[in-house]
Amino acid sequence: MVKIQKYFFILFYIYIVTHDMVFFPKISYVDDMIFFVAFLTIILSALTPSGRTKFYQLWDKADRQIMIFLALYLIVGLLSTTISQQQQNIIAILTDIEYQIKFFIIFLGGLLWSKDLKNGLLRDIIPIAKILLVLITLGGFLSIFMNIGLSDMSQIRYGLNPYVFLYSSYTYLVLAVVYMMVPILAVNQKHKLYWEIGATFVLLSTLRSKAFMFVICYFLFQYIWKNRNKISRGVLNTGMLIAGSISIAAVYNMLTYYFEDPNLPRSSFYSTGIRIAQEYFPFGSGFGSFANATSYKYGSLVYQNFGIQALYDNLQWYAWGFDIFWPNIYGQFGVIGLLIYLYMLILIIKSLLSKLNHSNERKIFMGLMLITYLIIASLAEAVFFNFSACSGALILSVYIMGNSDDKNI
Secondary structure, eight states, X not given: OHHXXXXXXXXXXXXXXXXTBTTSOOOTTHHHHHHHHHHHHHHHHHHSHHHHHHHHHHOOHHHHHHHHHHHHHHHHHHHHHHXXXXXXXXXXHHHHHHHHHHHHHHHHHHHHHGGGOOSSHHHHXXXXXXXXXXXXXXXXXXXXXXXXXXXXXTOOBTTXXXXXXXXXXXXXXXXXXXXXXXXXXXXXXXXXXXXHHHHXXXXXXXXXXXXXXXXXXXXXXXXXXXXXXXXXXXXXXXXXXXXXXXXXXXXXXXXXXXXXXXXXXXXXXXXXXXXXXXXXXXXXXXXXXXXXXXXXXXXXXXXHHTTOHHHHOOGGGHHHHTOOOHHHHHHHHHHHHHHHXXXXXXXXXXXXXXXXXXXXXXXXXXHHHHHHHHHHHXXXXXXXXXXXXXXXXXXXXXXXXXXXXXXXX
């Protein structure tokens, strides 16, 4: 049984980093299936004595706090739904509940699945990540000198054609490369710099803002992490100030783009979300009411009441117009829900630091970088609601936190 689980997670890692390649058959609702299995795992474990023992063995204080704050988050959502009455369709409400808790439930379920997978899983997926990263890097290098069909010739950014390799979008290429970097650089590699150069080259070749931000954060945070015991507090504070300033400038730039044209759906989400949070202070408008496709599909009253219905009746925006994250959180759950969500992300970081207990600093650092990427991506897409973050939750809990193999590979 253990071997079957191990092979499943190896095959699933391959699926994570290749599923959006153009030749790969598309499988729908994978993240939903993982969520339900993780949810059932938690429920069944709670109902059996051996399962409760697992909780105490594999869930520390931070993990149990995540469950407590998830319950509080749901209570805030139910209160806001009841008070605002903006969405009364039970399917919309239940669908949105799954969206909101999916990332955290898969993370906690992954910790339970990792009990029997502590030896060798990371060792088995690193060669896969290395082979894929070499092929993608080689393709990017050749694309500089000739058109081999791996760049998007229909777009020009900064005078160049963005590199997509065989993926259907730049977003998935960036995500896949980050998910290759995490296991490769989570161990003490003999040729770490070469892998960093290759991954950085590919990320920059996509010409995506999120890739640029991640690369800057990776090398800046790595320098601070590596020299945290050597550099003075003044230099450390200066470095953090620079990192913070770059992050603020990037976020401001992105938000300015979103706010500059109120007739764009994404721009409208940010500004309307603030109005909703003010109108229904402090709980927001409730489940399935705003800034996701479910809310529009099931007729949330928010769109009429806040004068933005006509903007979203144009179906050409439907595919990407609802791919937004933070306005959904502060619009639907207000200030209280936003603070709870942010604190749950902090608790995941606390869980990472607690479980690895500084026994493997590379794993800790790459785990933090994975979380950093998801936060960066959430500024531009509904990353915590879709397969991207759900697969990230598994990589973090099963492949990184649930693995004790830290030898050179």
